[in-house]
Every structure is written in structure tokens, then in C-alpha cells.
Amino acid sequence: MADASHAALELLIIDALDHIQPPEWDLLGGGDHPFLSHAFLSALERHDCLGSKFGWYPRHMILRESDGTLVAALPLYAKTNNYGEFVFDWAWEQAWQRSGLRYYPKLVSSIPYTPATGPRLLVHPQRDAGTLRQTLIQQAVEFTGSQGLSTTHFLFTDTEDTQALREMGLALRMGCQYHWRNDGYRDFDDFLDCFSSKKRKNVKRERRRVQEQGLDVRILHGDEVDDALWAVFHRFYLATFERKFGIPTLTLDFFRETARTLGRQVIMVLAEEDDRPVAAALCYRSRDTLYGRYWGCERDYDGLHFEACYYQGIDYCIRHGLDRFEPGAQGEHKISRGFLPTRTWSAHWVDNAGLRGPVADFCRREEAAMREQCEQLMSLSPFRQT
Numbered sequence: 001m002a003d004a005s006h007a008a009l010e011l012l013i014i015d016a017l018d019h020i021q022p023p024e025w026d027l028l029g030g031g032d033h034p035f036l037s038h039a040f041l042s043a044l045e046r047h048d049c050l051g052s053k054f055g056w057y058p059r060h061m062i063l064r065e066s067d068g069t070l071v072a073a074l075p076l077y078a079k080t081n082n083y084g085e086f087v088f089d090w091a092w093e094q095a096w097q098r099s100g101l102r103y104y105p106k107l108v109s110s111i112p113y114t115p116a117t118g119p120r121l122l123v124h125p126q127r128d129a130g131t132l133r134q135t136l137i138q139q140a141v142e143f144t145g146s147q148g149l150s151t152t153h154f155l156f157t158d159t160e161d162t163q164a165l166r167e168m169g170l171a172l173r174m175g176c177q178y179h180w181r182n183d184g185y186r187d188f189d190d191f192l193d194c195f196s197s198k199k200r201k202n203v204k205r206e207r208r209r210v211q212e213q214g215l216d217v218r219i220l221h222g223d224e225v226d227d228a229l230w231a232v233f234h235r236f237y238l239a240t241f242e243r244k245f246g247i248p249t250l251t252l253d254f255f256r257e258t259a260r261t262l263g264r265q266v267i268m269v270l271a272e273e274d275d276r277p278v279a280a281a282l283c284y285r286s287r288d289t290l291y292g293r294y295w296g297c298e299r300d301y302d303g304l305h306f307e308a309c310y311y312q313g314i315d316y317c318i319r320h321g322l323d324r325f326e327p328g329a330q331g332e333h334k335i336s337r338g339f340l341p342t343r344t345w346s347a348h349w350v351d352n353a354g355l356r357g358p359v360a361d362f363c364r365r366e367e368a369a370m371r372e373q374c375e376q377l378m379s380l381s382p383f384r385q386t
Contacts, residue, residue: 017042028122034284035111039261047254055081071124072132086115110155115329133164152349165347171360174367178339180325199382206303222259222266236296281308292327341374
């Protein structure tokens with residue numbers, strides 16, 4: 001672990017973001033990112049989406065200068081399970097157990113239940129980002145040891161944070177998602193013109209089937225969705241988890257509040273039949289990226305999932321000039337619809353010196369396999385070869 005100076009800075013660990021004023025938190029580089037906003041993270045805490053029921057305990061790290069100015073922060077959670085992380089470490093847990101050690105609790109820097117890339121090491125725009133990133137990493141590692149935690153995990157980090165974590169000696173772990181990128185398309189048809197003939201016809205057929213079933217699909221922003229419609233959406237959300245035997249974590253009050261506070265950063269794709277809501281997909285946006293998150297429906301409709309979760313999002317990005325669309329984790333079926341394999345990164349610190357080397361070796365071997373897999377998956381690309 002490289003050394004990082006943190007003289008003249010006060011370190012605090014807080015168990016709720018309500019201890020910090022929203023403007024000072026949002027100033028630290030994450031304000032444009034919906035999931036890193038004070039509004040989103042504090043709503044999770046205040047509306048029963050975290051805590052003992054789900055195994056997420058806020059332990060946010062903040063750094064203040066002597067005059068009280070907040071200059072850096074790290075969203076952190078003590079975890080008693082690996083639910084809602086999307087970077088799976090069951091093999092590591094088993095290795096700890098075989099060694100007679102306890103894996104939980106561990107420390108995680110992530111957005112709960114949200115596999116979206118973005119900054120984690122948040123820094124004041126008028127301060128030395130490099131030094132403060134190093135300080136946050138070092139303090140997180142020291143906190144891990146002092147609290148008897150097994151490991152520290154930084155999940156879905158952006159390019160700058162990934163590099164900083166690499167330089168500080170953490171083990172990097174590569175993942176693969178499927179992201180869409182805007183190549184300056186004029187409209188959706190211009191996007192499809194880049195597809196092979198067969199793939200283009202498949203997409204057009206899927207979109208046509210939605211219309212043939214008498215479904216109307218429209219876009220609403222958070223400030224355009226009333227409380228009654230949020231109740232309908234939440235019912236769809238719960239039904240999705242029931243069908244997949246998952247654990248729903250987000251409450252109706254959470255959705256309603258974040259719609260008010262994030263406003264135009266919340267995008268609902270609503271499908272109606274005879275003016276009655278029958279399905280919806282929920283996305284969030286930053287200045288340049290759309291993030292697909294939740295989907296639910298009253299019953300199955302042919303092609304509606306693809307229309308609401310993928311095609312409407314692509315069309316929205318083109319019309320609003322967004323650069324990227326991250327539709328969520330997993331799903332090779334996304335490739336044929338224009339979402340190409342994209343590397344994602346996490347970084348990990350192991351407090352036990354005897355297990356640190358084996359974990360780093362595991363990450364290196366896994367990365368080689370993941371790179372080969374991504375290259376193979378690129379052969380499924382729908383885009384014409386040029």
C-alpha cells in the first residue's frame with residue numbers, strides 16, 4: 001500500500017447522509033450522477049431500503065479541512081451479505097471459511113442494488129484530486145483493519161478511480177456488461193442502418209409487434225409522474241421480483257421522493273393498453289449517460305420488454321444527445337440489439353496478508369478469461385463489418 005498524506009484533514013465516518021448538507025455532498029464530483037446524488041443515497045437510508053433487513057449499513061467516509069469545508073467523500077457500507085452488489089464473491093467467502101476465518105462483515109463502496117459505473121472517490125473540484133483519492137483509499141483500508149472487517153471492495157469504478165486504486169496496490173477485477181454508444185446517429189432509423197440486414201429486420205419486427213398488440217408507449221420524466229402512477233409502477237416492480245424469487249428492496253416512498261428530488265433525471269417508459277398502464281421501465285440519466293434499472297409488467301406482451309427497456313432508451317439517447325446507455329447487468333441477448341460487450345472494473349483490498357496473494361492471483365486469472373469471453377461475444381455484434 002502506497003503512502004498518502006492526509007495532514008490537516010479531519011476524517012469522519014457517518015451513518016447517515018442527512019448529517020451532510022446536499023449541496024456540499026453534490027459538489028464533490030458526483031452531483032451529475034443520479035445514483036451518487038445526496039437525494040438518491042439519502043432516500044435509500046430514510047425509506048427503509050437499507051439496514052438490517054437487507055445487510056447494508058451506511059459507513060460513509062468524509063474528509064473536512066480545518067475550516068469545515070468538505071473536500072472528499074467515499075460512499076461506504078458495511079455488508080453482512082453480498083446481496084445487491086452484482087460483483088459476486090461467493091468463492092472468496094468459501095475460502096475464508098476453509099481458513100477458519102469470518103468473511104462478513106466486509107466494507108463496500110458501491111451504489112446499493114445498482115451495477116452502474118461511476119466515480120466512488122468523490123473530490124472537491126478545486127482541490128488536488130490525486131492526493132485526496134489516495135487519502136480516501138488509504139483511510140478505507142486502515143478502517144477495514146481497525147474495525148476487524150475482512151475486505152474492502154470498490155465496485156463499478158470509473159476510469160480515474162480504477163487507475164487510482166491500481167496505483168494504491170488494490171487487486172483489480174474485470175467484469176463485462178453490455179453498453180450502447182451513440183455514434184452521432186440522426187435518429188433510430190439511422191442507428192438501424194448500421195445493422196446487418198437480418199438483425200435490422202428482427203428489431204423492426206419486434207417494434208412492430210408492440211404496435212400490433214394495441215400498446216401505446218410514451219416517455220415520462222420524474223416530475224411528470226403522479227403518486228397514483230408511482231403506486232402502479234411499484235406494483236409492477238414487486239411483481240418482477242416475485243416472479244424471479246428475488247428480494248424487492250425499494251419502497252414506494254423511495255420512488256416518489258426521488259422522482260420529486262431528481263425530477264428530469266428520472267425517466268419512466270410507460271406502456272398502456274386502452275389508456276391503462278400495463279408495463280413500465282424505469283431509467284435514470286446523467287448529463288451524458290442513460291441507466292436502465294427496473295422493469296415490471298401486468299402480463300407478458302410480445303416484444304414489449306425489448307421496446308421499453310432497450311429501444312425506447314436508445315431513441316431517448318439519440319434525441320437528447322446522450323453518449324451512452326447502460327441497461328443494467330448481464331444479458332447476452334442485448335448484444336443483437338446494439339449493446340456491445342464492455343469491460344467493467346472493481347478493486348479489492350484483503351486485510352489478511354495470507355489471503356491477499358491468492359485473491360490477487362484469482363483476479364488475474366479471471367481477467368484473462370473475461371477478456372477472451374468479451375472478444376468471443378463481439379462476434380455476435382449486429383453491426384455490419386466495415
